[in-house]
Amino acid sequence: KAGVTQTPRYLIKTRGQQVTLSCSPISGHRSVSWYQQTPGQGLQFLFEYFSETQRNKGNFPGRFSGRQFSNSRSEMNVSTLELGDSALYLCATRAMPGETQYFGPGTRLLVL
Amino acid sequence: KNQVEQSPQSLIILEGKNCTLQCNYTVSPFSNLRWYKQDTGRGPVSLTIMTFSENTKSNGRYTATLDADTKQSSLHITASQLSDSASYICVVIKAAGNKLTFGGGTRVLVKP
Numbered sequence: 001k002a003g004v005t006q007t008p009r010y011l012i013k014t015r016g017q018q019v020t021l022s023c024s025p026i027s028g029h030r031s032v033s034w035y036q037q038t039p040g041q042g043l044q045f046l047f048e049y050f051s052e053t054q055r056n057k058g059n060f061p062g063r064f065s066g067r068q069f070s071n072s073r074s075e076m077n078v079s080t081l082e083l084g085d086s087a088l089y090l091c092a093t094r095a096m097p098g099e100t101q102y103f104g105p106g107t108r109l110l111v112l
Numbered sequence: 113k114n115q116v117e118q119s120p121q122s123l124i125i126l127e128g129k130n131c132t133l134q135c136n137y138t139v140s141p142f143s144n145l146r147w148y149k150q151d152t153g154r155g156p157v158s159l160t161i162m163t164f165s166e167n168t169k170s171n172g173r174y175t176a177t178l179d180a181d182t183k184q185s186s187l188h189i190t191a192s193q194l195s196d197s198a199s200y201i202c203v204v205i206k207a208a209g210n211k212l213t214f215g216g217g218t219r220v221l222v223k224p
Contacts, residue, residue: 004155042201042215043156043201043214044214045212045214056211090155090156092155097210098143098205098210100158100161101158101212103148103155103156105153105154105155106153106154106155108153
């Protein structure tokens with residue numbers, strides 16, 4: 001089975017812009033979670049989608065949003081980018097909530 | 113407050129030596145605990161998953177222990193190799209809701 005894929009792998013944006021990141025899960029996985037990882041804060045949970053519905057949400061501002069499509073692919077959008085949004089954004093997928101998550105390679109976002 | 117604390121923050125060991133990483137948590141009610149290995153620039157990869165009733169679980173040279181009474185876990189790396197250089201993240205999953213709480217990670221550097 002192909003693993004979790006994330007695109008793009010690297011991205012440079014400027015403050016105020018918006019960005020959309022994509023995550024394609026392992027075939028058969030219907031749950032997709034998004035995380036932000038920074039050196040100072042570690043891994044922080046953004047949100048989880050299952051069957052196109054947001055199931056859980058972390059403590060991030062409304063500038064961070066996501067969605068899931070009928071084929072389980074998910075996108076994450078960050079609007080009005082701030083310098084502090086520079087981070088590695090990871091998505092993790094699993095067949096069902098509660099099962100082991102498999103992480104993608106991440107998208108490294110740099111906001112200038 | 114549900115927390116996961118890992119120690120040490122970083123560790124340097126010589127190739128061939130053993131080391132032990134610690135994870136203390138306050139997450140309750142507890143469902144399971146997972147150790148992940150994250151190579152630089154990559155997503156985390158699951159090493160072990162431990163449920164309430166399991167005390168020890170091995171995955172090659174990695175051995176995890178769990179004491180659910182004291183809410184402590186450890187990850188022991190035997191005969192370290194250069195490829196063990198990575199961050200090791202302890203994740204505790206809360207029962208009812210499957211919420212994940214991540215530790216800050218321990219960065220391990222194996223030197224020849």
